[in-house]
Amino acid sequence: MTATKAPTPSPPQQRAVRRLGDRVFAGSAKGSGIFILLVLAGVAAFLVSEAIPALTAPAEEIPGGEGLTGYVAPLIVGTLLGAVLALLVATPLAVGIALYITYYAPRRIAATMGYVIDLLAAIPSVVYGFWGLAVLAPALVPFHRWAADDLGWLPFFAGPASASGRTMLTVGLVLAVMILPIISAIAREVFSQAPALHREAALALGATRWEMIKMAVLPYGRSGVIAGAMLGLGRALGETMAVAIVLSGGAGATLNLIGSSNPSTIASNIALRFPEATGIDVNTLVASGLVLFVITLAVNMLARWIVNRRADFSGAN
Amino acid sequence: MAKRIEVSDLNIYYGNFLAVEGVNVSIEPRSITALIGPSGCGKSTFLRSLNRMHEVIPGARVEGKVVMDGQDLYSPDADPVDVRRQIGMVFQRPNPFPTMSIYDNVVAGNRLNNRKMKKAESDELVERSLRGANLWNEVKDRLDRPGSSLSGGQQQRLCIARAIAVEPDVLLMDEPCSALDPISTLAIEDLMAELKDRYTIVIVTHNMQQAARVSESTGFFNLNGVGQPGRLIEFNPTEKIFSNPDQKATEDYISGRFG
Numbered sequence: 001m002t003a004t005k006a007p008t009p010s011p012p013q014q015r016a017v018r019r020l021g022d023r024v025f026a027g028s029a030k031g032s033g034i035f036i037l038l039v040l041a042g043v044a045a046f047l048v049s050e051a052i053p054a055l056t057a058p059a060e061e062i063p064g065g066e067g068l069t070g071y072v073a074p075l076i077v078g079t080l081l082g083a084v085l086a087l088l089v090a091t092p093l094a095v096g097i098a099l100y101i102t103y104y105a106p107r108r109i110a111a112t113m114g115y116v117i118d119l120l121a122a123i124p125s126v127v128y129g130f131w132g133l134a135v136l137a138p139a140l141v142p143f144h145r146w147a148a149d150d151l152g153w154l155p156f157f158a159g160p161a162s163a164s165g166r167t168m169l170t171v172g173l174v175l176a177v178m179i180l181p182i183i184s185a186i187a188r189e190v191f192s193q194a195p196a197l198h199r200e201a202a203l204a205l206g207a208t209r210w211e212m213i214k215m216a217v218l219p220y221g222r223s224g225v226i227a228g229a230m231l232g233l234g235r236a237l238g239e240t241m242a243v244a245i246v247l248s249g250g251a252g253a254t255l256n257l258i259g260s261s262n263p264s265t266i267a268s269n270i271a272l273r274f275p276e277a278t279g280i281d282v283n284t285l286v287a288s289g290l291v292l293f294v295i296t297l298a299v300n301m302l303a304r305w306i307v308n309r310r311a312d313f314s315g316a317n
Numbered sequence: 318m319a320k321r322i323e324v325s326d327l328n329i330y331y332g333n334f335l336a337v338e339g340v341n342v343s344i345e346p347r348s349i350t351a352l353i354g355p356s357g358c359g360k361s362t363f364l365r366s367l368n369r370m371h372e373v374i375p376g377a378r379v380e381g382k383v384v385m386d387g388q389d390l391y392s393p394d395a396d397p398v399d400v401r402r403q404i405g406m407v408f409q410r411p412n413p414f415p416t417m418s419i420y421d422n423v424v425a426g427n428r429l430n431n432r433k434m435k436k437a438e439s440d441e442l443v444e445r446s447l448r449g450a451n452l453w454n455e456v457k458d459r460l461d462r463p464g465s466s467l468s469g470g471q472q473q474r475l476c477i478a479r480a481i482a483v484e485p486d487v488l489l490m491d492e493p494c495s496a497l498d499p500i501s502t503l504a505i506e507d508l509m510a511e512l513k514d515r516y517t518i519v520i521v522t523h524n525m526q527q528a529a530r531v532s533e534s535t536g537f538f539n540l541n542g543v544g545q546p547g548r549l550i551e552f553n554p555t556e557k558i559f560s561n562p563d564q565k566a567t568e569d570y571i572s573g574r575f576g
Contacts, residue, residue: 201412201476211429219416
């Protein structure tokens with residue numbers, strides 16, 4: 001064999017055979033992907049362009065007279081407070097419901113229960129609002145009083161307790177019920193997909209049912225539960241009607257969940273003020289909407305980051 | 318501590334379907350017992366009934382007796398969780414917990430049995446179990462990596478390490494090599510030969526050479542037709558099964574005339 005070798009001519013570019021079906025599918029998938037980005041960009045562009053007058057206006061002209069920051073800050077606090085409270089209440093409950101349905105309940109009960117919980121998601125938010133106002137708020141008044149008396153040392157229960165129950169606490173609980181079906185539906189789905197292979201591995205090692213769930217189901221479903229919680233949080237952050245009906249808002253920022261003066265939330269504030277707003281007021285409301293948009297985006301990115309942090313251990317490889 | 322398993326008049330059901338009928342067998346300690354037979358004959362089902370993993374499937378149940386050194390595994394007060402802690406199992410497809418590191422996989426069973434373990438103790442256990450599974454040298458520098466980062470053969474040995482870390486009395490293996498290449502298979506067979514000094518091993522295999530190579534006794538399962546229950550046709554020393562079986566069906570099967 002001679003050592004010299006003529007440089008082999010590079011093979012002519014192989015052109016993959018492209019079938020019509022493939023091209024149609026790839027094109028429509030790509031189109032859908034681009035479409036959602038366009039919609040998002042359009043919304044962002046609208047918010048920014050409409051918000052600019054409020055962003056550049058002198059502080060006195062903004063409603064309240066304390067500038068845009070002074071106007072939006074209590075709303076941000078109110079929005080986050082209600083949504084986080086809802087999330088804290090709903091997530092453990094939803095995980096419990098999902099585990100019960102997937103691994104504990106007899107099959108017939110499980111199917112019915114799943115159906116009933118999904119129905120919760122179909123109730124219009126205005127109905128939740130009236131339920132919160134007419135039923136939950138009065139029912140929670142004694143709890144408000146008790147919390148102010150016995151838990152008053154916590155800033156959340158500083159009191160004085162509201163006599164109507166139309167507080168951030170009530171709103172948080174109404175929102176919790178509203179996001180419960182979203183989180184539990186997704187949690188149920190991921191829990192039921194935990195591989196039998198790993199569930200049997202745990203059982204064969206002598207795990208009890210709960211230990212099997214801890215070893216093979218919860219770690220597997222973790223990222224799904226987080227994703228579901230973030231969807232729920234998104235809904236809670238943006239919820240308008242129920243909050244607008246229940247909450248007696250409009251006050252300054254406070255962490256007090258049970259007082260009679262509560263900060264409003266961004267979305268409900270927009271809904272309540274928009275009909276009568278003119279000129280710079282409209283721009284201010286849109287600017288607050290832009291803030292909500294950014295918060296939601298940040299929350300989703302945070303969730304994505306949490307999910308990806310331990311991607312090696314996700315079981316997806 | 319290896320233990321003897323006595324099975325008498327065992328019927329195994331899926332719901333109302335009788336899958337395995339009338340098994341009587343005595344499995345010797347400190348030896349390897351192989352179960353062979355065509356697909357669907359109930360050998361895996363039988364294996365899973367030995368550590369009460371069969372009943373994990375909804376509707377599945379068992380009639381008859383399985384006694385391990387005098388302890389009735391199916392007596393009303395026997396706890397399946399305890400039974401499984403004494404009888405370890407290795408599955409057909411390697412199944413290390415993907416959300417756990419190699420280290421955590423090995424100690425997973427011990428964390429269930431005995432929650433408090435000192436770091437030094439569990440380090441020692443991990444090394445001993447991984448050495449026992451002939452895996453230590455390959456993974457000692459990456460114990461914190463996920464178990465799913467290993468090759469298939471390594472994952473299967475990790476599963477064996479996990480099973481022997483709890484020091485069971487019996488080790489059940491359900492086609493442990495069917496997803497592995499010949500070199501990994503050889504590694505596992507060598508490992509089984511070492512482990513049989515300390516454990517009672519029962520292995521289900523489709524590979525008759527493997528049964529002939531590793532086992533002392535062999536059981537042949539067969540069924541008369543689809544929808545019929547599987548039966549233990551013959552149980553004898555491996556040498557006899559592969560040279561001069563008592564039953565015509567066994568001879569037909571091992572010589573490849575059917576199945």
